[in-house]
Amino acid sequence: MKRVLVVEDSHMVTKVIRHVLGGSRLIQVDYAASMAAASALLDKQDYFCCLVDLGLPDAPSGEIVDLMLSKKLPCIVLTASFDEQRRGELLKKGVVDYVTKEGRYSYELALNTIHRLILNTQYKVLVVDDSAVQRRMLSQLFKLQLFNVYEAEDGVDAVKLILDNPDIRLLVTDYQMPRMDGFELVKNLRVKYEKSDLIIIGLSSEDDRSLSARFIKYGANDFLQKPFNHEEFFCRINHNVEFLELIERIKDAANRDELCACYSRSHFFRVAEQRINQAEDKNTPLSLAVLELEGFDLFNEQQGFNAGDEALKLLAGRLMKSFDRFFLARLGGCKFAVLMPGLDNQKACAYVEKVRQLLAASTVSLPEGQFSFGVAAGVSSRRVQNADQLLSSAISCLQRANDAGGDIVIGD
Incomplete structure (x- = not known):
């Protein structure tokens, strides 16, 4: 806070x-x-x-x-x-x-x-203008609102900066610049970046009413005529940033499990493929843990599925809090997967064991009473070619944990 x-x-x-x-x-x-x-x-x-x-x-x-x-x-x-x-x-x-x-x-x-100020600290902005005075003025406006600001003096430099800083989310560009003007910059960027990936706002001081339409048709999100006042500038910026955040919330909701609010099985496979490739490229460890709540099927039979859903939501919330550094997804039923980049098998097992102990020592409060659940987990850190192979390896470790009596974490 x-x-x-x-x-x-x-x-x-x-x-x-x-x-x-x-x-x-x-x-x-x-x-x-x-x-x-x-x-x-x-x-x-x-x-x-x-x-x-x-x-x-x-x-x-x-x-x-x-x-x-x-x-x-x-x-x-x-x-x-x-x-x-x-x-x-x-x-x-x-x-x-x-x-x-x-x-x-x-x-x-x-x-x-x-x-808005709190959220702006997470955004990188690129100001593109061949006038050093104009760049400085725009940069100062953005810094006033706590954006992280980069500068480029033309479209060529702007493309290089975005390739080096792919997390830039907002670009403001002048129209008339040497080497690559604003229109060419927008056209080049839209080959790779959608409007929901990179906000582009065109600027110009020229008295040509067609500029705004041309910028928008080339792929800009918005256009501002110079000179503009303080409030107009930030109303446009905030409107576009809030649009971006709305799209991201919609995408995030689509990737979530409807019951538990953690990520879904389908999204797990998309993210796992990316993380496996990243670990391979950087030669860094990657571990996958599969956790299963023990006795949950019997709990559903005895207490009913409504109570089971409530218990699952509460337990999923505790798992999300415990694994907030990592990527947690519900595989289905009472099974969850956790991707842990940067942790080898020994460290990943130790981390999961701590979470297992915390969950085992806690209870779930429902109208039907107080309940506790054990957890069995399998952890794999093998070098594999795809997410299916890594998941299969982690599930094999989970099966060994269940064969050993459950309530235990077993790694490769």
Whole structure:
């Protein structure tokens, strides 16, 4: 969780903010009612960002903003009224956003902005422009919103950077550039990257109304005419990034087991093939564990399938927490597979054994009563050609564990 500082002197407004921000699982909030109190908190604690009232009893002219910016804190400003001149001054200073106190929606907007900042730290952005001044200006805007920024001066350099950094998810490109212009860059990138893999936004200061249509037809997600204002720029950026996140959530949901929320059997095979190839290319170990909940079929017969489903969901949740570093999938019934890149057989067996002991020592609370389940596991780290062979090897180890009486982990 990220720690956020809220500075607001109004008791009523603070109450509303507490209610709105209190529903977030991403942040932990400290409150101050004056600049002096905020300064004292800053001396004791590091903060991710701040939400501050522009007019405080001991800082009536926005001095709190200068304090926060001097601490290099991303700053979101709350103000009682909209003032175009003040807005311009604040944005020029480098605040993240400017929110008027116009009801609950305003505070929800502030919370969404905080969440956006947290998520932005995971994104790499590429700014492509042959003008060093324009690149610097765009880069500063992105850094203000905590994106990780790369720069390229034309399309040729941009393609090289993306090949070296395949996790770049957003590209903003000017139209007119030497060697490879914006149109050619978009066309080249769309050969490999779908719109849901890489967001591309075209830019131009030319007074040609066909540019936007041409950029979109070549494969850009969006287009912005220069010059643009602060809010317009980030509304477009956020809209496209949120589209990307929505697509990823849909894809992720499609790859999940409907009952247990861990990954599905079909997705396991796709990921396993990739991990096997990666381990082979890098000459690094890869282990696969197959875990089976013991006595689960008998539990279903005695307690009913509804109770079995509830127990399975709870146990799957514990497995996901225990194997959060790795890839967990439900193979079917009460069998689960865990891919563990980087672990040889001995280390993988030791890790699975710790999880087995934790599960064996815990109970599942259901309306029908308290229940516990043993776990048998097989772990294989053999060098194989495909996922079927690795799974078959791990299941053979699991069978040996069951033949030995179960409630044990056996490796290759």
